[in-house]
Amino acid sequence: KQEVTQIPAALSVPEGENLVLNCSFTDSAIYNLQWFRQDPGKGLTSLLLIQSSQREQTSGRLNASLDKSSGRSTLYIAASQPGDSATYLCAVRGDTGFQKLVFGTGTRLLVSP
Amino acid sequence: GAGVSQSPRYKVAKRGQDVALRCDPISGHVSLFWYQQALGQGPEFLTYFQNEAQLDKSGLPSDRFFAERPEGSVSTLKIQRTQQEDSAVYLCASSLWAGAGNTIYFGEGSWLTVV
Numbered sequence: 001k002q003e004v005t006q007i008p009a010a011l012s013v014p015e016g017e018n019l020v021l022n023c024s025f026t027d028s029a030i031y032n033l034q035w036f037r038q039d040p041g042k043g044l045t046s047l048l049l050i051q052s053s054q055r056e057q058t059s060g061r062l063n064a065s066l067d068k069s070s071g072r073s074t075l076y077i078a079a080s081q082p083g084d085s086a087t088y089l090c091a092v093r094g095d096t097g098f099q100k101l102v103f104g105t106g107t108r109l110l111v112s113p
Numbered sequence: 114g115a116g117v118s119q120s121p122r123y124k125v126a127k128r129g130q131d132v133a134l135r136c137d138p139i140s141g142h143v144s145l146f147w148y149q150q151a152l153g154q155g156p157e158f159l160t161y162f163q164n165e166a167q168l169d170k171s172g173l174p175s176d177r178f179f180a181e182r183p184e185g186s187v188s189t190l191k192i193q194r195t196q197q198e199d200s201a202v203y204l205c206a207s208s209l210w211a212g213a214g215n216t217i218y219f220g221e222g223s224w225l226t227v228v
Binding site: 034036043045046103105 | 156216217218219
């Protein structure tokens with residue numbers, strides 16, 4: 001059974017810092033991996049999707065990497081801003097069956113002005 | 114509509130009451146998912162529809178949970194005889210095609226509190 005772990009559970013940084021969020025998964029047979037953002041009381045917004053054949057994806061100040069063989073992904077946020085404060089969730093899709101996403105428990109990020 | 118719409122947004126139910134949660138996916142989206150998110154946890158898969166067919170219901174926690182999508186668009190998640198452990202956010206999501214590479218769009222969730 002696929003298990004996804006995110007470290008740290010919570011992170012507090014001053015504005016402007018670069019930071020890294022970590023995600024690990026137990027079964028390397030994945031189709032893709034997604035990073036989502038969740039604001040309090042809101043649904044999930046997809047940030048980056050990395051196919052299993054890819055090593056990284058970039059969008060603005062965000063960069064996600066994937067090392068499928070070791071079961072790890074990182075989300076790098078450059079020059080953090082208070083508006084980045086949210087919970088960040090990592091989710092993987094298996095490469096068999098259909099498309100169920102298995103989520104980690106998330107990292108709660110607080111960026112202080 | 115422009116996004117996935119869920120109703121009600123908030124529901125307080127007395128223990129033992131039946132509840133129905135509605136999801137309007139993005140128009141034309143083939144795939145529809147339900148997830149359950151307990152406080153402080155990541156979402157957990159409940160069930161998946163491709164059009165009107167329920168292809169996977171392995172995540173439904175008990176036979177008190179039932180989901181349907183009779184015409185391949187709107188879906189309803191029903192919980193019978195609610196219990197306190199059912200308190201959670203119920204998230205609906207849809208994607209255009211059935212392929213795993215397609216972006217999944219989530220609604221804002223229905224927040225259920227059982228008292």
